[in-house]
Amino acid sequence: MIENRPWLTLVSHLSLLFGIALVALPVWVALVASTHPTEAFGSGQIPLWFGDQLSENWGQVLFSSAGNGIDVPVWLMMLNSLIMALGITIGKIAISIISAYAIVFFRFPLRGLAFWVIFITLMLPVEVRIVPTYEVVANLELLNSYSGLVLPLIASATATFLFRQCFMTVPGELVEAARIDGAGPIRFFFDILLPLSRTNIAALFVIMFIYGWNQYLWPLIVTTDDAYYTLVMSIKRMLSVEQGDVQWNQVMVTTLLAMLPPVAVVVGMQKLFVKGLVDAEK
Template sequence: MIERDAAGRALAHLVLIVGVLIVAFPIWYTFVASTQSVETILRPPLPLVPGGEFAENYGNAIFGGMSRIGGVGVGTLLFNSTVMALGIALGKIVISLLSAFAIVFFRFPFRMACFWMIFITLMLPVEVRIMPTYKVMVDLGLIDTYAGLILPLVASATATLLFRQFFMTIPAELVEAARIDGAGPLRFLRDILLPLSKTNIAALFVILFIYGWTQYLWPLLVTNDNRMNTIVIALKKMVSFADADTPWDMVMVTAILAIAPPVLIVVLMQRWFVRGLVESEK
């Protein structure tokens, strides 16, 4: 039995290692390409070890400007993407938390009708309502602004549903005890619900940050100024139909820098993320 368990663990570790190598190899290959010159990249086969252009390529990308995207540096693109992703993630969490709190703990007319109206918006993603949303942004003068990037994507029926389901597990005795102690609604939310919801908030933050970071269609429509582009939009603009016209060294650098923030968020918050998804006892 012990030998069988040891063999099973060894096989499981082998499968995991192979899976990690399969997933990580394209990222490593992109990193290696980002440290090479354009001539080396266009002349196969590409080496599997980093080259000597690391400092020059990354320095030019971050602090310099690239002609194909209007002379904007990757530092500006990263800032735009970070503002958008943080705004969407934090906005979705705050709005969903408050809406779920109102639906669960307050009694008002058409309470469930309001919830189902929020839930039905799951069938209306931004791609379906993109033309009227774009018209509203134009009328409000929000084209090429951070508000225009964030506001149309800031509501989340999914997060509202998740918070509602969690709040419904809060014992009625806890709510009654808070009332007896004189805690008002906002104090109950701040002192009791928020601490109990921290793992859910962390898990949602990771998911929503990546959702905001990887947006392509809406930023493409709502930004005309190259200085307001996100890094995902800039990557598409940098690639030409002809290999010789594409600065592949800068493309690879930009791709690596585009991957880094979401990966960092997942690595730093992985424990909270997993707990928020699988924890059942609150």
């Protein structure tokens, strides 16, 4: 029997409210700061209530140059970040699901070794292989291009492992029934495996989208043209000014805009995301 302890319920709710306040306070400060003129931050004090520059600051950042040597508006950098994030996400999911399908359902020599070679690459993040990867991209003349931003990051051992675990739960009787019904490998993949993997794909989509959207090091290295700058890169550059003359209102607008797409993806796919993570543990 579960005891009813009002004090414990009160402590739980207070802890939850404290956690929400701790997370929401920086967002509130950024939102408030985006409505004030630059002079409001000269004294070193952060205003905690809205100003009267909301439309001016947001309009300037979105449709004019971002400043500090960046000659393109933020909406273009948001588009670049979106193209990069979607390209990485779709590429990772497509390659990983095909790789897992081949490893689980096809019989070929050194199948197990192939999987472990893929899995070992988890120990080699982008930062470790950054120099050879950059050399390959430079030799292929993919610098300052969407292909150079996306292609080196589309392989994923994590997604391959999760899809492999999902496919290994498919009953052998289902495979035999599909084969008896005349379903070939392609039809079996599209008509049976893809619908069964819907929640896993949704969970990986959320994770990989956030991963691609928040990329900083790789875009910083392969792009020198402002037209291919991403939003996360621009925030760092807007902070790198001489004599500390940072346009904090513009920085906060850019920061809030950088938060919106990942938050929208998480909120919009929350149910499928949670269900996909639960299914992946089975």
